[in-house]
Amino acid sequence: MNTFKIGEDTFELAESIKKDLKASKNLGILKCIQCGMCTSVCPAARHTNYDPREIVKRALDNDKNLITDDIIWDCFYCYTCHSVCPVNNSPCEVNQILRQNAIENGVGKPKIAPFSAYGDSFIEFGLGAIPNDFFDDLIKDYGKEWLELKVNLEDIREELGLGPILLPEKDVNDINEILEKTGFKNRLKKIKQCKSEE
Ligand code: SF4
Numbered sequence: 001m002n003t004f005k006i007g008e009d010t011f012e013l014a015e016s017i018k019k020d021l022k023a024s025k026n027l028g029i030l031k032c033i034q035c036g037m038c039t040s041v042c043p044a045a046r047h048t049n050y051d052p053r054e055i056v057k058r059a060l061d062n063d064k065n066l067i068t069d070d071i072i073w074d075c076f077y078c079y080t081c082h083s084v085c086p087v088n089n090s091p092c093e094v095n096q097i098l099r100q101n102a103i104e105n106g107v108g109k110p111k112i113a114p115f116s117a118y119g120d121s122f123i124e125f126g127l128g129a130i131p132n133d134f135f136d137d138l139i140k141d142y143g144k145e146w147l148e149l150k151v152n153l154e155d156i157r158e159e160l161g162l163g164p165i166l167l168p169e170k171d172v173n174d175i176n177e178i179l180e181k182t183g184f185k186n187r188l189k190k191i192k193q194c195k196s197e198e
């Protein structure tokens, strides 16, 4: 991954994004024709001021403020823009690289700190589980039926002939080893430190 240094005058933002480890091979950012197809299908653009076409334009204009702009945190990562772009660009991927760099530069950490509980669930269960802190909001959005579904999930699965949702202990241990060796746990620790400094 390229880490863009905030304040440097010389880097070419779009070129750096294209060369980033996280970018798909042949990411078409430099070919963007500003057609706006991405924005026309983007749910974030419908509900917020976020505009994927504009984000790509700002990257092409070498706008260094993009990394520190709160707007990059409004993308949902639904990949709809990715599927419609006529030149194989992916505003979604562009956004992921911008956010990653915001995190590397320290400005993005507070944005992801509330989600560190997802990381804990990978360690505890070996899979991503919705953090308890989000339950109240989810009940507000989906109603009490959602909570009933959560509470009765194991019974429902059994009724449908599905196995238990939790992984066997051995698999959780194997996953923990991967999380340790890949640096996931270390990174999670740093994000949590940032949360406690808020
Ligand atoms: S759909 Fe692709 S080419 Fe069109 S504005 Fe969006 S990123 Fe650019």
Ligand code: SF4
Residues within 6 Å of the ligand: 038, 041, 042, 043, 044, 045, 052, 074, 075, 076, 077, 078, 079, 080, 081, 082, 091, 092
């Ligand atoms: S991935 Fe982000 S930019 Fe692309 S359509 Fe979804 S919300 Fe919009």
